[in-house]
Amino acid sequence: MRLRATQFAFVVLVVASMRFGALAQAASRMNTALANAQVIVTAAPIFHPLAALQGGERFPQGAQLLRLRAGKTELLVAGFADTADANVSFDASTVLFSGKKSKDDPWQIWELSLKDHSLRRLFAQTGDAIRPMYLPAGQFVFALHTAHGFQLEVAGKSASSLVAPVPDDAGDAVVPLTYIRANAIPSDVLLDGRILFESGYPLGTGTTPELYLVYSDGSGVESYRCDHGTARWGGRQLASGDVVFTQGSTLARFTSPLAHAAPIAAPHAEYAGSIAEISAGTWLVSARSSAVSHYALKQCKPGAAALQAFFVDAANDLVDPVVITPRPRPHRHPSGLHDWSFANLLALDARQSRSGDLKEAPASVRLESMDESGHIVAQGTAPVEADGSFFVSTPANRPIRFALLDGKGNVLRQEQGWFWIRGGEQRYCVGCHTGPERSSENRVPAVLLRTTTPVDLTGNASRPASTRQTGGGGQ
Numbered sequence: 001m002r003l004r005a006t007q008f009a010f011v012v013l014v015v016a017s018m019r020f021g022a023l024a025q026a027a028s029r030m031n032t033a034l035a036n037a038q039v040i041v042t043a044a045p046i047f048h049p050l051a052a053l054q055g056g057e058r059f060p061q062g063a064q065l066l067r068l069r070a071g072k073t074e075l076l077v078a079g080f081a082d083t084a085d086a087n088v089s090f091d092a093s094t095v096l097f098s099g100k101k102s103k104d105d106p107w108q109i110w111e112l113s114l115k116d117h118s119l120r121r122l123f124a125q126t127g128d129a130i131r132p133m134y135l136p137a138g139q140f141v142f143a144l145h146t147a148h149g150f151q152l153e154v155a156g157k158s159a160s161s162l163v164a165p166v167p168d169d170a171g172d173a174v175v176p177l178t179y180i181r182a183n184a185i186p187s188d189v190l191l192d193g194r195i196l197f198e199s200g201y202p203l204g205t206g207t208t209p210e211l212y213l214v215y216s217d218g219s220g221v222e223s224y225r226c227d228h229g230t231a232r233w234g235g236r237q238l239a240s241g242d243v244v245f246t247q248g249s250t251l252a253r254f255t256s257p258l259a260h261a262a263p264i265a266a267p268h269a270e271y272a273g274s275i276a277e278i279s280a281g282t283w284l285v286s287a288r289s290s291a292v293s294h295y296a297l298k299q300c301k302p303g304a305a306a307l308q309a310f311f312v313d314a315a316n317d318l319v320d321p322v323v324i325t326p327r328p329r330p331h332r333h334p335s336g337l338h339d340w341s342f343a344n345l346l347a348l349d350a351r352q353s354r355s356g357d358l359k360e361a362p363a364s365v366r367l368e369s370m371d372e373s374g375h376i377v378a379q380g381t382a383p384v385e386a387d388g389s390f391f392v393s394t395p396a397n398r399p400i401r402f403a404l405l406d407g408k409g410n411v412l413r414q415e416q417g418w419f420w421i422r423g424g425e426q427r428y429c430v431g432c433h434t435g436p437e438r439s440s441e442n443r444v445p446a447v448l449l450r451t452t453t454p455v456d457l458t459g460n461a462s463r464p465a466s467t468r469q470t471g472g473g474g475q
Contacts (some may be wrong), residue, residue, distance in 0.1 A: 023166060028439070049272050065077055092324055139166070190237050265302050347431065380459070
């Protein structure tokens, strides 16, 4: 049952609980340029960076949020068995976090006021709710553990003001964003309003960590880049707009001019995940020298020969650093969805693909979906024009994928992963997994010269006749 926000009095403790008491004595070596930075970090005896992507527990022996300032530590939240996943508000006045009041509780979403230290519980259910992140206009995104693993959810209704705070009853208005039978974990909220999240590649079926994008209404899901193959997670956007992420033993970035990831000249280490940008060219990272040592906070300057110690604790992993400072507020995405059970998709040239363009246009395209039991359902076929274009209606809010067929019905190319389209979404793609960096020819697709009515592949006979077209094998 979702619970409404509850106010709690709170006093910050300078000495942590006995389990984390050793942190007050932890050795630290502060760089002078970073001495004034106030940082929140998660301390845990054991941290498994990729456990949530398998639906597991990242902190099997618990965790606590600590506030670091002037070389000293203090417990950020008192009276909780476990706390983690700090996300500072855009004006640096509040902090979202996931926490457990008692060990037997699931992870729940809370908000802490940095001014008066009051607490609000914003979301609670029987499943774990982790990784909360602020969105503009009084909303936040998080991952909720469901029967299909962790799924992205947005809590709260979009307010009229971009600077509106999260309301007390945000947990009463929750919208799912992901519709796959696989785990999805938020990584960051980008300045353009999109949500950066982690999931396996191929999406919905794979196990290699990859970074994806989706709008705050669940529409427009896509890979950030299509040069798949190497595990990448923990993405965070810099002030420059670049996204820095870990590949385990090294760091890399996505930058706007390039259609592929670019390496970062960083020392070899085991990187835990997300970084914190202190200033241009100066980052805090969580890293360790080997699997038998603990993750520590290190200062990283790209191109430097070594990482510099920022804060080290001999008994705990220190991960997910967050700087307490105001930051730009992302744009709000104006949703164009409708209360429909279907969506429309226009493919401009299905011959194009990241894995190599087809020499000739396929004869047809087959749509497959997945039902609630995980069974693959063939939704039907639609014709593909000579220029590779097709126009179809698909079921909304469920996993779908396409297969291109020749004139005899043989598969020429099959999507291995799954994606989804939200109800009422009107979407187009350049080709079959061509990637967001590919653009189409400046011409009218042949399918639209023939008809502006999509082939109905929803399998929903109750749709109005004006929205259905069954010619060309639509059923």
